[in-house]
Amino acid sequence: xxxxxxxxDKYRFSCCSTATSESIHxxxxxxxxxxxxxxxxxxxxxxxxxxxxxxxxxxxxxxxFKERKILGLLKDSKPQEAYKLFLRHPKLKITTPTMNQxxxxxxxxxxxxxxxxxxxxxxxxxxxPSILTFTILLSRISxxxxxQQKAVVHLLHRQLLEERNRLETDMxxxxxxxxAYCQLGTVDTALQVFKNLKRDFGMDPxxxxxxxxxxxxxxxxxxxxxxxxxxxxxxAMNILPSVTSYAxxxxxFGHLGKLDQMSQLWKQMIQRGHQPTExxxxxxxxxxxxxxxLNELFDYYRKMVEDGIPxxxxxxxxxxxxxxxxxxxxxxxxxxxxxxxxxxxPNDYIYTSLIYACxxxxxxxxxxxxxxxxxxxxxxxxxxTLSTLLHGFCMNKYPLQAMNIFRxxxxxxxxxxxxxxxxxxxxxxxxxxxxxTLQVFETLVEQRNTCTTQDLFDILWNxxxxxxxxxxxxxYYKLAHAKAYFIQSDALYLYSQRKKPREALTxxxxxxxxxxxxxxxxxxxxxxxxxxLMYIVSLCGEEQYFFSLMDEMMDKQLANxxxxxVLICGIxxxxxxxxxxxxxxxSFDALLWFANDPVDMVDYGDTFFHSxxxxxxxxxxxxxxxxxxxxxxxxxxxxxDDLQPLWEKNVQxxxxxxxxxxxxxxxxxxxxxxxxxxxxxxxxxxLAYNATLWSFLCCNHLSHVDAFYTKMQRDxxxxxxxxxxxxxxxxxxxxxxxxxxxxxxNDDDNNNNNSNEENTSNREGxxxxxxxxxxxxxxxxxxxxxxxxxxxMRRNCHPPCLDRWTYQIIMTACLERRDRTKALALMRHMKExxxxxxxxxxxxxxxxxxxxxxxxxxxxxxxxxxxxMEQEKQRQRVDLQRLHEWLKIGWEKQQQDQIIPSxxxxx
Numbered sequence: 001x002x003x004x005x006x007x008x009d010k011y012r013f014s015c016c017s018t019a020t021s022e023s024i025h026x027x028x029x030x031x032x033x034x035x036x037x038x039x040x041x042x043x044x045x046x047x048x049x050x051x052x053x054x055x056x057x058x059x060x061x062x063x064x065f066k067e068r069k070i071l072g073l074l075k076d077s078k079p080q081e082a083y084k085l086f087l088r089h090p091k092l093k094i095t096t097p098t099m100n101q102x103x104x105x106x107x108x109x110x111x112x113x114x115x116x117x118x119x120x121x122x123x124x125x126x127x128x129p130s131i132l133t134f135t136i137l138l139s140r141i142s143x144x145x146x147x148q149q150k151a152v153v154h155l156l157h158r159q160l161l162e163e164r165n166r167l168e169t170d171m172x173x174x175x176x177x178x179x180a181y182c183q184l185g186t187v188d189t190a191l192q193v194f195k196n197l198k199r200d201f202g203m204d205p206x207x208x209x210x211x212x213x214x215x216x217x218x219x220x221x222x223x224x225x226x227x228x229x230x231x232x233x234x235x236a237m238n239i240l241p242s243v244t245s246y247a248x249x250x251x252x253f254g255h256l257g258k259l260d261q262m263s264q265l266w267k268q269m270i271q272r273g274h275q276p277t278e279x280x281x282x283x284x285x286x287x288x289x290x291x292x293x294l295n296e297l298f299d300y301y302r303k304m305v306e307d308g309i310p311x312x313x314x315x316x317x318x319x320x321x322x323x324x325x326x327x328x329x330x331x332x333x334x335x336x337x338x339x340x341x342x343x344x345x346p347n348d349y350i351y352t353s354l355i356y357a358c359x360x361x362x363x364x365x366x367x368x369x370x371x372x373x374x375x376x377x378x379x380x381x382x383x384x385t386l387s388t389l390l391h392g393f394c395m396n397k398y399p400l401q402a403m404n405i406f407r408x409x410x411x412x413x414x415x416x417x418x419x420x421x422x423x424x425x426x427x428x429x430x431x432x433x434x435x436x437t438l439q440v441f442e443t444l445v446e447q448r449n450t451c452t453t454q455d456l457f458d459i460l461w462n463x464x465x466x467x468x469x470x471x472x473x474x475x476y477y478k479l480a481h482a483k484a485y486f487i488q489s490d491a492l493y494l495y496s497q498r499k500k501p502r503e504a505l506t507x508x509x510x511x512x513x514x515x516x517x518x519x520x521x522x523x524x525x526x527x528x529x530x531x532x533l534m535y536i537v538s539l540c541g542e543e544q545y546f547f548s549l550m551d552e553m554m555d556k557q558l559a560n561x562x563x564x565x566v567l568i569c570g571i572x573x574x575x576x577x578x579x580x581x582x583x584x585x586x587s588f589d590a591l592l593w594f595a596n597d598p599v600d601m602v603d604y605g606d607t608f609f610h611s612x613x614x615x616x617x618x619x620x621x622x623x624x625x626x627x628x629x630x631x632x633x634x635x636x637x638x639x640x641d642d643l644q645p646l647w648e649k650n651v652q653x654x655x656x657x658x659x660x661x662x663x664x665x666x667x668x669x670x671x672x673x674x675x676x677x678x679x680x681x682x683x684x685x686x687l688a689y690n691a692t693l694w695s696f697l698c699c700n701h702l703s704h705v706d707a708f709y710t711k712m713q714r715d716x717x718x719x720x721x722x723x724x725x726x727x728x729x730x731x732x733x734x735x736x737x738x739x740x741x742x743x744x745x746n747d748d749d750n751n752n753n754n755s756n757e758e759n760t761s762n763r764e765g766x767x768x769x770x771x772x773x774x775x776x777x778x779x780x781x782x783x784x785x786x787x788x789x790x791x792x793m794r795r796n797c798h799p800p801c802l803d804r805w806t807y808q809i810i811m812t813a814c815l816e817r818r819d820r821t822k823a824l825a826l827m828r829h830m831k832e833x834x835x836x837x838x839x840x841x842x843x844x845x846x847x848x849x850x851x852x853x854x855x856x857x858x859x860x861x862x863x864x865x866x867x868x869m870e871q872e873k874q875r876q877r878v879d880l881q882r883l884h885e886w887l888k889i890g891w892e893k894q895q896q897d898q899i900i901p902s903x904x905x906x907x
Contacts, residue, residue, distance in 0.1 A: 067094050070102065079105035083114050086121070093125045100132050107140030116144055116152060131170040134160055138176035142183060153180045157193075164201055174201060175208050182216030190216050207242055210234050214248050223252040243274045247283040254287025259296055262287055278309050282318065289322030297322060313339075317349045324357025329366075332357050348374065352385045359392025364401065367392055383414045394423040399431045400834070406440065415447050422458055429462040430611070434471070435875070437462050438882055445886050453479060464496040464614070471883055472496035491532040491617040501539040508533040527558040531566040532617055538570035541577040546570055547647045554644060559635045561685075562616075567643075568673060568688035569613065572695035575666040576606075579699045605728065608721050608767075609694055612687050639680045646672050667701055674711070686717040693725050705729055724767045731775045769793045770805050777813040783822065786813055804835050808845065815848045815857065823857070839869050 063071070066089055073082040082102055086092065094102075099122045106115040119137060123129065134156055141149055157177060160167070174197060181190035194213055197203050210229070217226035230249045234241060241249075246269045253262035266284065269276070281304040288297035297319065304311070311319075316339045323332040332354060336346060351374040358367035371381065371389060381389075386409050393402035406424060409416060421444050428437045441459050445451055456475055463472040473496065494504045512533060515526055530553050537546045550567060553559045646669055670692050677684050689712050696704040709726060712718050773786060790810055807830045814823035842865035849858040 063095065063098075064092070066092055067098055070094065071098060074101050074105050077105070079109055079111065080114070083111075083118060086118060091125070094122060094127055096127060096130050096133065099127050100130065100136060103133065103136045103140075107136060107143050110143045112140065112143030113145060115140065116148070128166075129159075129163075131167045131173050134167075135170065135173040135176050138173065138180045141180045149180075150184055153177075153184060156180075161200060169201065169203060171203060171206060171209070174203065175206075175212055178209060178212045178216075182212060182219065185220065187213070187216040187220045187222070205237065205239075207239050207245065210237075210239055211242075211245050211248055214245070214252075218248070218252050218255075221255070223255045226252045227256070240272075243269070243277055243280055246274065247277070247279040250280070250283040250287045251290070252287075254290035257291050259288065259291055259293060276304075276307065278304075278312070278315075281309060282315055285315070286318055289318060289325075292322075292326060294322065294326060294328075310342075313344050313347055313350070316344065317347070317353060320350055321353035321356075324353050324360065327357075327361055329357050329361055329363070345377070346374075348379050348382060348385060351379065352388050355385065355388045355392065359388065359395060362396050364392050364396055364398055368401075383409070383412075386412075386414070387417075387420060390420060391423060394427040397427060397430070399428050399433055399436070402427050403433075403436050403439075406443075410443060416443070418454075421455070425458040425462045432468075434463070434468055434879055438879055438886075441883070442886055460496075468879075469496050470880060474880065474883060491528070494532055494536055501536055504536050505533075505540055505542075508536055523558065527553065527560055527563065528617075530558060531562055534566050534570050535573070535613060535617070538573040539577065541574050541581075543574055546574065550647070551644065554640050557634070559640060561633050561635065561683075563635065564673075564677070564682070565616065565685040565688045568670060568684070569691040571666055571670055571673075572691040573609075575695045576698045578666075605694055605698075605724065608724065609691060612690070612721065616687060635682075636680065639676065639682055642676045642680070643673065646676075667696065667699065667704055670695070671704075671708075684717075686719060689715070689717045690719070690721045690725065693722065697725055697729060702729070720767070724771065727768050727771050731771060766793060766806070770809060773806065774809045777809060777816070783813055783817055783819060786810060787822070804837055804841065807835055808837065808841050811845055812848050815845065815852050815854060818852055818854060820854070820857070837868070839865050839872070842868055 066085070070082045070085055073079070073085065079102065083106060086094070086102070099118065102118050103115050106112075106118065115137070119129070119133070137156055138153070141153060144152055160173070160177065174193065178190040178193050181187065181193065190213060194205055194209060197205055197209075210233070214226050214230055217223070217229065226249065230241065230245070230252075234245075246265065249265070250262055253259060253265070262284065266276075269280075281300060284300045285297045285304075288294070288300065301311070301315075301319070316335065320332050320335050320339075323335060336350065336354065339346065339350075351370060354370045355367045358364065358370060367389065371385065374385070375381065386405055390402055390405045390409070393399075393405060402424060406416075421440060424440050425437065428440070437459065441451075441455075444455060456479055460472055460475045460479070463475060476496070494508060508529075511529070515529060530549055534546055534549050537549065550559075550563075553563060674684065674692075689708075693705065693708050693712065696702075696708055705725075709722075712722060769789065773789060776786060776789075787810070790806065793806065807826065811823060811826055814820075814826060842861055846858050846861035846865060849855075849861055
């Protein structure tokens with residue numbers, strides 16, 4: 001008996017607890033579980049009668065020389081050599097304890113493939129597994145290749161059921177089985193195993209089993225079910241929670257935002273005599289971090305320090321990450337310094353958290369300095385760190401830096417996720433970086449060997465935003481040819497044809513007939529198609545068609561909150577279209593204080609209008625996962641009943657009266673819509689507010705501009721675009737420009753006490769500065785002063801996405817003042833900044849040089865315009881051929897047999 005016990009201890013191993021991820025000695029584990037086992041199982045654990053194939057019986061079998069050599073290699077921690085020796089002798093039959101040792105050593109070395117190979121070969125050679133074998137395999141399932149894990153777990157589960165009469169009972173194996181299912185994300189299967197333990201194996205679940213189920217439910221984002229299991233199921237089974245149970249369940253309170261209930265449960269844990277451990281404190285603080293309650297987090301931190309538990313690097317990482325996500329960058333770095341003072345060096349997780357915090361507040365220069373500090377400390381950047389940098393550059397609109405990180409990730413062999421490709425497309429589009437976009441698309445196809453309709457949707461949005469109608473048409477034709485008629489791609493196609501709205505209207509009307517006759521359309525998709533068509537109609541100035549579509553949406557109960565925004569923006573757009581056709585009106589000439597100017601600020605404002613509408617229609621619209629309400633929210637019928645009579649009367653009056661009266665009616669109509677929304681307490685998107693304000697300014701309704709801006713301030717909907725519109729208004733009155741240029745920008749550079757709000761407005765104010773510069777240029781302001789303000793812009797404005805306008809304004813000023821030296825210096829600066837002008841901009845500057853009498857510069861600018869035109873044509877041919885080939889290679893496999901149109905069709 002003494003020999004048997006000693007031999008069993010020899011093959012004892014440490015099992016990893018799935019609840020705390022900490023090593024638990026088998027002796028302590030057995031003592032905890034023996035009290036919960038039935039009498040028959042208790043006999044087995046005390047050395048009673050056991051099956052002939054158990055570990056204890058195998059101990060008395062004589063070992064061969066080769067098996068003893070394998071055991072020696074395992075004792076010397078050489079599992080790979082032991083595995084090779086086992087493979088070299090195909091007829092070698094090893095005992096069950098030897099197999100278990102080899103499986104354990106290979107699993108600990110993350111060699112899951114070899115571990116599973118040993119198990120299969122040993123079984124085929126006649127070695128029967130013990131209950132310990134299943135425990136080892138299931139507890140180390142994560143070391144097996146991911147694509148094989150599900151099949152392995154199901155096979156082991158089936159073998160456990162088939163061989164349950166031969167195997168000894170051990171709760172560790174069944175807990176490991178439930179843990180393996182939870183790791184695979186199939187917590188429902190783990191629940192079935194939990195409920196059928198008594199029926200299938202004659203055992204009752206214990207506290208560890210309950211911890212595994214709670215953790216699995218939390219990992220599957222089923223937090224309410226985890227709380228119900230903890231508070232209802234466990235007491236019903238007379239299972240008292242341990243400290244580990246509390247550490248697990250606290251995370252659910254953070255996700256549900258029930259910190260008060262977590263505080264009550266904390267008191268209950270203390271009353272039951274449990275002393276909080278480091279894991280419990282970490283879980284409570286992590287719950288506070290998830291909910292974003294930093295004050296509560298710091299309270300638990302102080303309690304932990306008072307209890308004599310020193311914080312470790314994992315604790316500091318969680319705290320710094322929570323502070324960074326809250327946008328408190330200085331506080332995050334102060335905690336980093338506090339950690340360093342205690343002699344704890346930051347790891348890659350802490351550096352990545354700081355990089356994310358910097359990107360969250362838009363300071364990517366600081367983020368790069370943190371990254372370089374991490375590399376200098378000897379920590380190489382992994383995929384998570386580079387992904388965080390890529391997200392920050394894309395979110396803050398730094399396309400060149402984002403492409404550098406993208407290329408670095410590709411050189412390192414990392415595979416990008418779908419979200420990262422999506423972010424890159426949306427970052428590159430507004431900057432017209434088509435070559436870089438195609439490079440990203442090629443990488444997408446190379447990494448996936450295919451592309452989906454969603455991928456084509458992303459690149460179609462990008463090409464449309466970059467105003468490349470040729471490439472956009474090819475991609476849309478591909479989608480249409482594959483019968484991928486989802487509504488978002490239709491929107492992108494229509495907007496890619498904005499220069500020809502009549503053609504887009506004809507296409508949209510024909511598609512509308514198909515939608516009307518089809519009964520299988522998603523209601524939200526149908527509503528979105530109506531929105532797109534209504535805005536295209538507004539571009540054409542067709543008031544009757546616009547309001548008839550609106551009435552049709554109301555009759556079919558398709559109107560939602562986005563409909564309200566489209567209605568207001570459409571009316572504003574129609575008013576602008578009507579005003580632009582009235583060029584003989586003196587009020588319109590008074591508005592164009594930049595008339596016949598190479599830098600037309602009215603077109604500048606229109607660009608923002610169209611870009612805002614692009615983002616509204618083209619960004620993918622998905623309802624929240626946990627939302628029980630329809631998305632977007634349907635408009636109440638009381639609001640619709642008040643809205644519909646407005647345009648019925650106005651449209652009839654506009655047909656009978658002059659266009660001037662019609663514009664006034666449009667203004668009064670917009671006011672009436674906002675009044676009705678205020679009456680019903682219906683929130684209106686700020687895009688609709690800005691579109692209305694821009695419409696009032698373009699229609700020269702200056703009294704409406706001032707009154708509506710006061711309303712926007714009261715409703716709290718002003719943003720960067722609002723600032724641009726009001727700046728144009730002030731410049732026309734010569735107020736803002738005089739105030740700005742009398743101010744010395746060096747005072748701002750030397751003042752480090754600016755508020756966060758002022759810094760934020762500076763980062764968003766490059767458009768504002770462009771308007772000021774152009775107005776100051778027209779007033780024949782000093783050229784040195786213009787350059788001084790230009791350098792101030794470069795230091796303070798973020799992001800520099802419209803620098804081509806800034807360069808054009810300053811270049812125009814240099815040409816008007818016949819300053820060749822500064823003009824050429826500015827051209828060098830522009831080349832270094834990699835800013836490219838369009839053909840229209842080159843031609844506009846050529847006309848300025850001609851008027852100034854600079855004949856040589858006039859000819860040089862004309863040559864640049866022609867060269868730019870030829871380069872664009874050649875680049876378009878190359879890009880088209882390139883995209884055509886990649887579409888042919890990367891389209892979905894089920895669509896590869898279909899014919900792709902030749903690129904020559906679009907040249």
